[in-house]
Amino acid sequence: MVLFCRSAAFAVRQAASFIFTGTRRYSTNAPFKFILASKKGDKENVGLIQLNRPKALNALCDLLMREVNEALDHFEEDSQVGAVVITGSEKVFAAGADIKEMHNWTFPACYTGNFLAHWNRVCSAKKPVIAAVNGLALGGGCEMAMMCDIIYAGEKAQFGQPEILLGTIPGAGGTQRLTRAVGKSLAMEMVLTGKRLTAQEAKQAGLVSGVFPVQQLVPEAIRCGERIASNSKIITAMAKEAINAAFELPLAEGNRLEKKLFYATFATEDRKEGMTAFLEKRKASFKDK
Known part of the structure; x- marks a missing residue:
């Protein structure tokens, strides 16, 4: 038992002492499981977090969100970084929360465990966070994008809160942030019917600030981050x-x-x-x- 505890403590210390290299986190132990993290820009002053759970369409499971929070914490502590970009793949930002993970949750477990509370870490960041959304941003994916300070969309992006079709409602700020972004009527229609917005519709409604070709989206978001990082x-x-x-x-x-x-x-x-x-x-x- 003593040997196990010492090994566990050593692993924790080693895991905490990682550095960002290339496009993923490296340490003496395993890298992040569901995200890639790196620094971008000519001066490496923009943090990039890429959701990387392709087989599940970047579904937001608890571990993925904790890894996002950990990467954000380190970018916040890095004095060189002035802004952070969060993105997914060219086909999907995040298709929603992980339904398999939450399927058997109960009301007492959700309530006493304060389920989803740590998902709000993105919106509490002091440094500006830019969402670069390609493909689907549905449910929790749409909510994560709305937690960011600026949303850029690829021309094939789709935004939606389809929780009503699963017999539930948004739980990570969807009803609140969407209403503030697009107004009551459109928010009601999206939440009550599961309607999706195209990138162009989202731009027209005020949900996103820019629409770009798919392959130019992340570079444009990084350039925006560089402009922000050049200021105080x-x-x-x-x-x-x-x-x-x-x-x-x-x-x-x-x-x-x-x-x-x-x-x-x-x-x-x-x-x-x-x-x-x-x-x-x-x-x-x-x-x-």
Whole structure:
């Protein structure tokens, strides 16, 4: 028993000491099972998380979500990274939650176990997260995309919340974020009928901000991440906080928070550098301070 405990502790220490190399996580133990993680961009300042469960159409099982959270944690701690892109394959972003995994769950187990609670890690990231959606983004896949700050879609992407067809409803924010993104009427139609939106319809409805050819989607998302990462990371975090508050607060309170965050920028070196660079007609050199 003592030998087992020592071996387990050693494995935990070794698993924690990984580095990102190429397109997957390497350590002295096994890499991630259901995702690939790497750093992209000319300055390697954009984190890329690729859902990689092809036989299950990237169905979001508990382990996959925990791996996404772990990769996000490390990208958040990496001072070089200024933005993160989450994508799937060219054919599917994520076809939904893993029905086989949740099929035998009961109400007491869901309620006492706070089922799906850790799925919200994506939307709590301080660094901007961009969803690059090719193919199907259904159910939990659509919900994961909506947890991100920006959604780019491939021209063949489809978005939907078809849980009603399985005798349940969205449980990871679908009814809330979809309604805020596209309005009550369309959200009701999608949730109550399982209707899907094409990439072009999603763009028209305000769910996504850009539609691109399939093979150009991820490079475009990485370029967006590079543009974000070139700015001050601390000021970017403030801007993200202010925008997110618009969905939580009344207008007057939101404006007050914005003013406080705006004033707070004057306590940073980057605000002074940005304005000085503008006056001197040169490019700002931000230090994230």
